[in-house]
Amino acid sequence: MDAPLSWSRDRDFQVPEKPDQFENTCREAWLLGQPPLEDYLQFVEEMTTGGTPLRSKLVDEWRAANDYYGELEKKEAGIADNVEIVDLDHAMRPLARDVAADNRFLRACDTLPTRIAMVELERLIVGQSHVNVDHTDRLAARLADTTTSEALFRFCLPLDRAEAPVQMRKMDSSKFMLWSASSDFRFQEAALLRPDQVARIEPLGPVGGIIGLMTGYGSNFLSVIESDGRLVLHNGHHRAYALVERGFTHAPAVIQTVTRMDELKLAAGRRVLADPAFYFKSARPPLLKDFFDPIICKVLQVPKFISVVEISFEVNEYRVKDFASGA
Numbered sequence: 001m002d003a004p005l006s007w008s009r010d011r012d013f014q015v016p017e018k019p020d021q022f023e024n025t026c027r028e029a030w031l032l033g034q035p036p037l038e039d040y041l042q043f044v045e046e047m048t049t050g051g052t053p054l055r056s057k058l059v060d061e062w063r064a065a066n067d068y069y070g071e072l073e074k075k076e077a078g079i080a081d082n083v084e085i086v087d088l089d090h091a092m093r094p095l096a097r098d099v100a101a102d103n104r105f106l107r108a109c110d111t112l113p114t115r116i117a118m119v120e121l122e123r124l125i126v127g128q129s130h131v132n133v134d135h136t137d138r139l140a141a142r143l144a145d146t147t148t149s150e151a152l153f154r155f156c157l158p159l160d161r162a163e164a165p166v167q168m169r170k171m172d173s174s175k176f177m178l179w180s181a182s183s184d185f186r187f188q189e190a191a192l193l194r195p196d197q198v199a200r201i202e203p204l205g206p207v208g209g210i211i212g213l214m215t216g217y218g219s220n221f222l223s224v225i226e227s228d229g230r231l232v233l234h235n236g237h238h239r240a241y242a243l244v245e246r247g248f249t250h251a252p253a254v255i256q257t258v259t260r261m262d263e264l265k266l267a268a269g270r271r272v273l274a275d276p277a278f279y280f281k282s283a284r285p286p287l288l289k290d291f292f293d294p295i296i297c298k299v300l301q302v303p304k305f306i307s308v309v310e311i312s313f314e315v316n317e318y319r320v321k322d323f324a325s326g327a
Contacts, residue, residue: 024304025049025301025304026133026301026302026303027133027134028130028133028299028300028301028302029130029131029133029291029298029299030043030130030297030299031065031130031286031290031291031297032062032064032065032298033064033066033067033068033069033296034065034066034129037059037062040062041062043130043300044058044300047303048302049301061298064295065296068295069284069296072284073284076284077284078283079284080125080230080231080284080287081229081230083119083120083123083229083230085118085120085226085231085255086117086250088116088117088153089149091149091150092153092252095153095157099116099221099254102159104219104221105219105221108221109254109256111267112256112263112267114254114255114257115254115255116252116253116254116255117255118250118251118253119231119251119255120231120249120250121244121251121288122244122287122289123231123287123289124233124288125231125232125279125285125288126232126286126291127234127269127279128233128237128271129286131237131238131241132183133299135183135238136238136241137242139238140242142155143243143248146246153252155239155243156251156253157222157252157253157254158220161220163180163182163217164180164181166179166180166185166215167179171310174313174314175310175312176310176312177308177311178311179307179308181304181306181307182217185216185309186216186217186307187213187214187215187309187311188214188216189214191212191214192210192211193211193212195209195210197210198210198212213311218235220235220236222235222239222251222252222253223235223236223253223255223256224253224256225256225264225267225272226255226257226258227257227264227280228280228281231255232272234268234269236253240288241291244288244289244291261276264276
């Protein structure tokens with residue numbers, strides 16, 4: 001069976017345009033009514049522009065959305081169960097083999113049972129309660145000409161994508177700062193390197209070893225965690241949002257399957273791990289389609305942010321007796 005590609009329908013929810021006076025801001029879509037309430041209050045009070053509403057008004061909005069979720073628990077109980085998973089069509093399978101052979105996939109997916117398949121989008125459970133709508137607009141624009149299964153696959157699981165530039169500054173002899181406009185920019189890992197693995201260095205003398213502190217980006221594959229017939233969106237919230245906005249019903253994704261809590265700790269993010277029963281067992285968890293429901297989704301005007309990684313190191317030099325030599 002070939003995988004379904006797309007559909008279209010009129011959306012009741014229209015994201016408001018960004019006013020001209022907010023050039024240095026972006027629009028953030030938030031799902032109201034989901035715990036914790038404190039996170040929402042803190043975000044609005046500290047991050048939004050154009051004046052902060054009364055705290056009581058914010059709580060009233062959140063409470064109304066929470067009551068609405070209570071109604072959905074009755075009307076849509078079990079909606080997150082048995083989300084459709086469809087085999088890739090023939091055109092996508094060579095691309096999937098390329099992804100499966102890529103080092104980024106091998107390192108990220110080397111522990112749990114993993115496969116690539118088409119997943120139903122709207123019923124994906126979301127562990128992230130907000131998305132940057134300006135970013136999803138840019139992604140949606142890229143989807144305008146996505147009419148083939150190959151183009152859809154590369155949008156969802158890219159192997160060659162243009163990254164936002166990184167700027168770097170040495171703060172002092174042991175502190176460095178790196179930053180990027182991308183929210184995906186992060187510290188990756190530390191590694192021991194041989195001198196022959198690093199080119200174009202001008203050391204003070206012969207080099208015996210190198211410690212690399214690497215920053216960069218994640219694999220950026222659209223990925224979900226599967227357990228008990230449910231799919232929790234793990235990575236790619238903005239692309240998934242853009243796909244639904246453009247009318248796609250299914251998309252290729254990396255699926256990691258977990259069967260117990262210890263396995264979930266290897267794959268899930270902080271919010272899901274804090275309350276796994278809420279996502280995998282509750283009658284009606286938050287779904288991707290909720291971002292398009294004006295009763296429970298609110299668009300806020302917030303400042304633009306950059307992602308900063310600050311790295312410091314400490315050096316201790318001393319001598320100890322070499323017991324292994326027998327001296």
